[in-house]
Every structure is written in structure tokens, then in C-alpha cells.
Amino acid sequence: MASFPTPKPGDISDESPIERLLRRLNQRVVLDEADAAAIRALPVSVKQFEAGQYLVREGNQSRHAFFLLEGFVIRHKYVGVGGRQIIAIHMPGDFMDIQNVLLGHADHNVQALRAATVAAIEVEAMLDLAHDRPRIGLALWRESLIEASIYSEWIANIGRRDARSRIAHLLCELAVRREEAGLGSRDSFELPMTQEQIGDAQGLTAVHVNRTLKALQDESLIHRSKRAIQVANWEGLREVGDFTTGYLHLEALPLAA
């Protein structure tokens, strides 16, 4: 697929940060050797964040785009009364806040859910790259478009599905994205969030998330022990969550190199 050597599949974390980043972009739009060379020349600094630590705070002018290497990171907004709303959940292999490249200020917070390792790239370097290497520009644009597509599905999820569907939908999404990112099977995984955080993501309270997870378990759609989730009946869960993968745009772009 790629016109430059694909890194050995299998042990992902053996790859260098920049190779993982390159692989992700190449998955969005197929790149050529010169593009790959330009990406490999990017100045990247790898940073560690502790659980709970903020990478970016709302209103700040953020100077970096991030690529998540390990751990889980959320993006959220504080809302006048009602607490906060989580607007996105990121897992290793995701870009985060590439919008900083073209938007003047962050309109939300970015926070590590647990210890996280990220690659940080200066926005100027990113901008130059997108400008000078048009296919990389397209890949970044496409990355943003897929993220927007996920947002719009969340709007539908929160706006028009009841708690049971909503949570089933979230579990399906996390499972499929995990699997796509090569982080393991969709049938068994560890929930990276507390029930309160799930509530913040789905517009529910922690109490009701608890009730709902229990209900899904009582229906034998899932099994739980601690934070470990086993999907006992994938097709049933998918149906309850009214979940389809279309909005994740997993298919490759039919666009020749």
C-alpha cells in the first residue's frame, strides 16, 4: 500500500514515535518517499504526562499538536452549570489537537486519563509540512474530517438515544477503534474511564451509568470485572447501540499516490 517500506507489523510499540505517526498519516492518504522523508525530519519531542494532568487548557494558545503513543487522553469542556462534557476520547495512535495548527486558541481542555506518553510537534512545523507537502496536508485534513464525523455521531448518540443505547454505542466504538489501532480484540478490553467519566462523555450521571452497565450485564450483552469488559454478545450489543462503523471511515481513501 505505502510506497515506502511498511514497518513490520506485530509489535507496534517497537516502532519509533515518528514511524508510528507516519504510518497513521499514510493510512489516511497514501504518501510517497519524499513525504515520508519530510515527516521523518520533523522535530518531535516525546513527553510524559501523569494521570489527571492537563496537556492543554481552554483559552490558551496552544503551540503544539500531539500524537498519542501510550495511555488514554480525553478532550473536554466545562459547561456553565452542569459540570463538564467530554467531547473526545483518544487512544494510542490518535492525533490530538491538530486543529491548533490552524485555529488561534484552544476551545477545550486536553487531559491525560492515566499516565500518557505523547509526541509533541510545534504547530509551525506542522503548518509548514502541510503547506509544502500537499499530500500530507490532505492526510491531516482527512484526519480532521474523520474526527468531525465522530463528533457528529456523538451528537446523534447523546441527542437521540437513551442511556442504554448510548452506552452500548460507546462500548462498540471504543472496541472497534481499539481493534483498528491494533491494540487488541474488540471482544475483551479494559475500559479506560471511570463511570463518572463515562457519564461526562455521554451526558449522564455516574449513578445512571452504573445502573445501565449493570443492565447490559444482566442482559448478558457484556460481562464485567473491575474495569475489564468482555463483550459476550457482539451482535446484540451492536444492535442495542444502533452502531455501525460507517462514521469511523475505516476504509482507505480511493486516491492514487
Place this chain on the structure above:
Amino acid sequence: MASFPTPKPGDISDESPIERLLRRLNQRVVLDEADAAAIRALPVSVKQFEAGQYLVREGNQSRHAFFLLEGFVIRHKYVGVGGRQIIAIHMPGDFMDIQNVLLGHADHNVQALRAATVAAIEVEAMLDLAHDRPRIGLALWRESLIEASIYSEWIANIGRRDARSRIAHLLCELAVRREEAGLGSRDSFELPMTQEQIGDAQGLTAVHVNRTLKALQDESLIHRSKRAIQVANWEGLREVGDFTTGYLHLEALPLAA
């Protein structure tokens, strides 16, 4: 600001479709004469749609990006049970479905709310333009990022605000976007949607939208007659809706031409 002659301000609809489109992009990222010439060379076809007519249906492979010239257009998804969710409301001067340029299939419907005039551009032409003229690529990317930012605010609105705040927020957003688009004052405008459609946009029922609009009127925040809305107390409405303009990213990008 623009390095090519800015069209006369004032009577917007006198401008040709392509000039309006150019002006919008130039507002996102400042373009040069060569960029402007490339845009002016775009093959654009102007199309009319009747109220209720679909421009794009979910699942179809859409061959066009659109630029709205007159009327109002919504994008929405059907949800398993609970009806539909409106995910975006477009007014003249908005791009619609530029994601079709880089995503294989539409994951939502696009429908005219009332009679609408749109400029349609083939996705291939758009893609070539974004690739060959990098600053135009950046402008389109930025356009998509702002749209995504609006999505994320809607997630917060629907997820964490009660009906009163939600509807106040929507009114503020529509008012400000109207004003920014040069369509009139934020203090007095016509709601382009029925109460049922407002409900579909905010995850509420038509009945409750009606109750809530009445409540806002009883508080003297707005006045209504038919679909005409007058904002009687902008600051009050803004506060109830917990509305700020940050997420609309109205400021110009600090990026030299």
C-alpha cells in the same frame, strides 16, 4: 486584508457565486492572486432545491461539495428508534459537505429547509485545487476545523445543558453566525426552522421546545411573532445559554500570505 481586490461590501447577493465562495475562503486563510485565479476557474454549477428536498442521502457516494447561496440547509442522521438528529444548520455563505472531498461516503443526509440555491463543485476539482494550491488546501482544512469546533460545542450543549440553556444557546449561535455572514442584525431575525426541527437539533421534543420558547419569552429575553425572533435582552440570553463566541473562531488566522 486580501491581496486581490475585495468585492464591494454591502449588497452581498450582487456578487457572483464564485466571488462569494472566494471571499469565504479568503476569510479562512488569506489567499494570493494565483489562488484567486484558480478558484475563479473552478467549474461551478448553480442548482435550485425545493423546501424539503434532499441534496445528499446517507450512504450515497456524494460527488459534490456545496456552497450555500440562498436559503437554509440542514444535515441530519436517522437514529434507530428516536427519530432523527440534526447535526448542523447551514446559512448562506457556508460550505456544506466538503468532507466528501476526502471521505468515501456520506454518513448523513443533507436537506433543504426551504427553497435553497447552492453552488455545486465536483469533488475531483476541489481535491485538485486543495492539492495544487496549498493555501487553498489550508483554507478548506480550516473551514472543516471550525465546523468540527461547532460540533463539539453542540455535544456540550446537548450533553450538559438543560432545555432552557440549550435553546438560548442555539438562538445565540444562529444570531451571531447570521450577523457574521452579513445577513442582518443579531437582534432580530427569522427562525428558519419549525419547533419540531429545533427539537431535532437539540435532542428535545417539539412540545418541550414550545414550552421553552414560551418561557424565554415570559422572561422577556426574547419576543416572538410567528417565526420572527427579537432578542430583547442579548446579555441575558447569552448568559442563560452559557454562550461565548470562542468556538466559532471568528478571528482571522494570524498567518501571513
Place this chain on the structure above:
DNA sequence: GGCGCGCTATTACATGGGTTAAATTCCGCG
């Protein structure tokens, strides 16, 4: 100028999910 239809308005009643609070389990740390 009145018929029909879609939208708005309003009421009565039902319920999903919020709130509060307290008990229980989990887990990191000394």
C-alpha cells in the same frame, strides 16, 4: 372566501434519568 394542512399551543399524565446519601469494594501506599 373557505377548505385543508401543517405548524403552534396547551393540558394531563407518564417516565427516564437526576439527586442524595450511605454502604461496599478496590487499590495504592506505608
Place this chain on the structure above:
DNA sequence: CGCGGAATTTAACCCATGTAATAGCGCGCC
């Protein structure tokens, strides 16, 4: 191993919003 704080679980109660039904209104159309 045992302590303390955080997360989960459960229960009782309540309210914001949904549901259903019906009436009123406005406007295009014959």
C-alpha cells in the same frame, strides 16, 4: 497487612422532559 481515599453499587425519592391528545391558527390554493 492495614489504612485511607477513590470508585462502585444500591436505594429512595423527585423532577425535567417525554407522550398523547386536542384545539387553534395561518396560509396557500381552488
